[in-house]
Amino acid sequence: MIRKCLALSAALTLAACNTASAPELDIPEVEPGEISQETMVDITRTLSLDEFEGRMPGTIGEEKTVALLIERYKAAGLQPGNGDSWVQNVPLVEITGKDFSPLTIKGEGTEINLESRKDWVGVTYREDATTSLEDSELVFVGYGINAPERGWNDYEGLDMAGKTAVILVNDPDYGTGTLEGDFGGDAMTYYGRWTYKYEAAAKAGAAGALIIHDTEPASYGWNVVESSWSGPQAYAQRGEDAPELTQVNGWVQKDAAAKIMEAAGQNLAKLSEAAKVKGFKAVPLGLTASASFSNDIKKYETQNVIGILPGAERPDEYVIHTAHWDHLGRCTPADDGDDICNGAVDNATGTAALVALAEAHAKAGAPARSLVFLAVTAEEQGLLGADYYAANPIFPLAQTVGGINMDAFLVAGESKDVTVVGPGKSRLDDFLSAALELDGRTATPNPNPEAGYYYRSDHFAFAKRGVPMLYVDGGEDLVDGGREAGAAIAKDYRDNRYHGPKDEFDESWDWSGVMQDLQLFYRLGRMLGNSTSWPNWVEGDEFKGIRDESCAAAETGC
Secondary structure (H helix, E strand, O other): OOEOOOOOOHHHOOOOOOOOOOOOOEOOOOOOOOOOHHHHHHHHHHHOOHHHOOOOOOOHHHHHHHHHHHHHHHHHOOEEOEOOEOEEEEEEEEEEEEOOOOEEEEEOOEEEEEOEOOOEEEEOOOOOOEEEEEEEEEEEOOOOOEEHHHOEEOOOOOOOEOOEEEEEOOOOOOOOOOOOOOOOOOOOOHHHOHHHHHHHHHHOOEOEEEEEOOHHHHOOOHHHHHHHOOOEEEEEOOOOOOOOOOOEEEEEOHHHHHHHHHHOOOOHHHHHHHOOOOOOOOEEEEEEEEEEEEEEEEEEEEEEEEEEEOOOOEEEEEEEEEEEOOOOEEOOOOOOOOOEEOOHHHHHHHHHHHHHHHHHHHHHOOOOEEEEEEEEOOOOOOOHHHHHHHHOOOOOHHHEEEEEEOOOOOOOOOEOEEEEOOOOOEOHHHHHHHHHHHHOOEEEEOOOHHHOHHHOOOHHHHHOOOOOEEEEEOOOOEOOOHHHHHHHHHHHHHHHOOOOOOOOOOOOOOOHHHHHHHHHHHHHHHHHHHOOOOOOEOOOOOOHHHHHHHHHHOOOOO
16 A cells, blocks of 8 residues: 655646645555446446436336346445445425516615516425515625635625525636636636525525526526526425525526616626625615415425445445436437437446446455445436435445545547546545556546536535535547547537437447546545545635534544
8 A cells, every 4th residue: 555645737726735734645556447348338228228218206217227226236246325225215395386476676766577587587495385575675795605714705794584685696706717716716616606605595594595697607598597497396305404495596687687786776787896805795775576476396205226335444434436327307309209318328327337336346345445336316406316315314424535426428439538527626636646647647627617517416415515526527638539539529419419319328339438437436436445544625625614514523434
């Protein structure tokens, strides 16, 4: 076992290992694993069959998928991950809003009526038959951020009870053209995500939260907001002691927001600039908001599938592997009438990878720590299975060393690199650097850091609760054709198959690049499994304080 501290390329903005300020990490060398391409091909093909109906939670496709995973986990040599059970039941609630009133903004001599879907969208996370926001005072809270580690609190001194927060999208550094600043420059942090903004508003006691949509900093147009936030919205059911929620969460068009500011005697552009400066004070707008709608509520259960390879020396320390088994079910038909979104790449490949890696680790013999293989449900509905597990963990989070997320292997040839989504966040980067060195490959940072992709996959449910997680995609620099070929394959998938009926299994696929990536994930899991270190988030990361607090309260683990 080699204990070493690896310096990473500054160009990648990965977490540099500085022995003067950070503990040396125990990073064992790992021999290649015996990973079965036959397993990858067989499971991906099977999960992509039309008879699985696109693997929508709550359908026959789920029953078939869960049964297949349990069968293959058993054959791989795993043990049930939830006591004597292979599954964790995930209770979901689906809320469909209807009969929306306009969002009415009133002030002295002013009334603005904003049309639902055209000017604003709204939902509730509460399981109420009717939702009503009545004469709620509007307060512009800038970016709606409370980040103690950055000395930033947009809610400082505010009493938000009964009021509605009006919030800017993304975070204060957006648009700087660099990756420097309190919030990482153009690289979106968790504080820039809409999920965080609604949570922060609720913690502040707000009755409502409205995010001002702007295409560039949001990284998607109003059409995406309008389609995503109308129709059925699924959530994991909440426990009795769950935190309080706002009554209404929503978005308003930028032009509509400008009219609201004008009615308040303010200027949206000037307020937006002021909100970028540390010490910004929230601005009461002297206006009220009212809206109402009714809700159809449906409750049902789905399942996470969990297998474990118990550790040989420290079985109460866990390394987790995640991938989502679900997809979209039936969807908008293709020109040939095919309406099954089979989800072969997204994410039959990642689901198959869980089994293939489990097989390889079992063949090699259990490492010192336990390895957990978690196939989560309802990712496509909002990371719900992962979030439910992380909120109700089978294995304590303070005893979970870290993990690796696998979300869609774009099946191409071998590559010289891998794409690291969210580099520079934790000391797991040191393990990644060591594994890449052994494989003779390099790391390319995510080319669109402003889009915040680190916060959009299943690992995020663990990260926001303090568990360090890696999210690594396939490479962009292909051995055959370089970056141009890699970009062309990615574009073809994105334009022609992603979230559509043509994401289907292809017998002619070249699996060499996928197997290359699996070898990397095997090394990472094995390194973490045999290490004695507990890699933490780097200083200043938004999740470090959460991890430190969790570790301080734990009797065992980190």
